[in-house]
Amino acid sequence: MTSEHRDADRIEGGRRPLLIGGITPFSTVDWPGKLACVAFLAGCPWRCPYCQNHILQSFSAAQQSEADLFAFLDERRGLLDGVVFSGGEPLAQQVVIEAAAQAKAMGFEVGLHTCGGYPERLQQMLPYLDWVGVDIKAPWGSYDRITRVAGSAEPVRQSLEVLLGAHIPFETRTTWHPSLLSPTDIATIADELASRGVRSWAIQAYRHTGTTGELEDETVYPSDVPEGLDELFEHFEFRRA
Numbered sequence: 179m180t181s182e183h184r185d186a187d188r189i190e191g192g193r194r195p196l197l198i199g200g201i202t203p204f205s206t207v208d209w210p211g212k213l214a215c216v217a218f219l220a221g222c223p224w225r226c227p228y229c230q231n232h233i234l235q236s237f238s239a240a241q242q243s244e245a246d247l248f249a250f251l252d253e254r255r256g257l258l259d260g261v262v263f264s265g266g267e268p269l270a271q272q273v274v275i276e277a278a279a280q281a282k283a284m285g286f287e288v289g290l291h292t293c294g295g296y297p298e299r300l301q302q303m304l305p306y307l308d309w310v311g312v313d314i315k316a317p318w319g320s321y322d323r324i325t326r327v328a329g330s331a332e333p334v335r336q337s338l339e340v341l342l343g344a345h346i347p348f349e350t351r352t353t354w355h356p357s358l359l360s361p362t363d364i365a366t367i368a369d370e371l372a373s374r375g376v377r378s379w380a381i382q383a384y385r386h387t388g389t390t391g392e393l394e395d396e397t398v399y400p401s402d403v404p405e406g407l408d409e410l411f412e413h414f415e416f417r418r419a
C-alpha cells in the first residue's frame with residue numbers, strides 16, 4: 179500500500195467525502211440485467227498492465243464529489259434500478275461503505291466492482307450489496323505478476339470466501355491478454371475457482387483501447403479457450419472487456 183493509499187483512509191475533522199473520478203448516468207453493461215448509474219471511484223493500489231482506468235489509480239484523479247452523486251441519484255429515484263461502485267478500486271476508500279448504505283436507504287440496489295484486495299471492507303459492505311463482480315487476475319501462484327504488488331493473491335482468496343459465504347449473487351471475471359496468461363493458466367484459474375464452489379465466471383478478452391499501451395495490441399478469441407471449461411460453471415461467458 180502506498181503512502182497515498184494510507185492517507186486516503188484518514189479522516190480528519192470528520193467523515194472524508196468519497197473521491198469520485200467520474201459518473202456514468204446510465205449503463206446496461208456494468209451490472210448484468212440492471213439499468214444502473216456507475217460511480218468510478220479514484221484510487222487503486224495495484225498496477226495491472228491492462229488497466230483501462232489507469233487514470234483513476236491515483237486518488238488525485240477525483241473530479242466529482244459525493245454530493246454530485248447523491249444529487250444525481252435523488253433525481254433518478256424510480257428511473258434507475260441501482261448504482262454500481264466501480265473504479266479504480268472502490269474499497270480502497272473505506273467511506274464507500276457509508277455511501278453504499280446511503281444509496282440503499284434511498285431505495286437503490288447497490289452493485290460493486292472490486293479487485294478483491296480488501297476482504298474486511300467487503301465483509302462490512304455486504305449488508306448494503308445486491309451484486310458483486312470480482313476480478314480474478316491469474317492463477318493464485320502467479321497473481322503478483324499481473325498486479326505488480328507482492329502478496330496480492332491472499333486478500334482475493336479471502337474476498338472469494340466472503341462472497342461464497344454471503345447470500346448475494348456475484349460473478350468472477352478474468353481479463354485475458356495472450357502475453358500475460360496462457361491457455362494453461364486459464365484452465366488453472368477455472369479449476370481453482372470451480373473447486374472452491376464459484377458458479378459464475380467470465381473471460382474478458384483484452385481490449386487495447388483506453389490502456390497505457392504497455393501491452394501489444396493482441397487479444398484472444400473463444401476458440402482459444404481450452405475445451406470443457408464452460409462445463410465447470412453454471413454460468414460461463416466469453417466477452418469483450
Ligand code: SF4
Nearest residue numbers: 222224226229266293
Ligand atoms: S485492480 Fe483494476 S483498477 Fe486497479 S490497476 Fe488493476 S485493472 Fe486497474
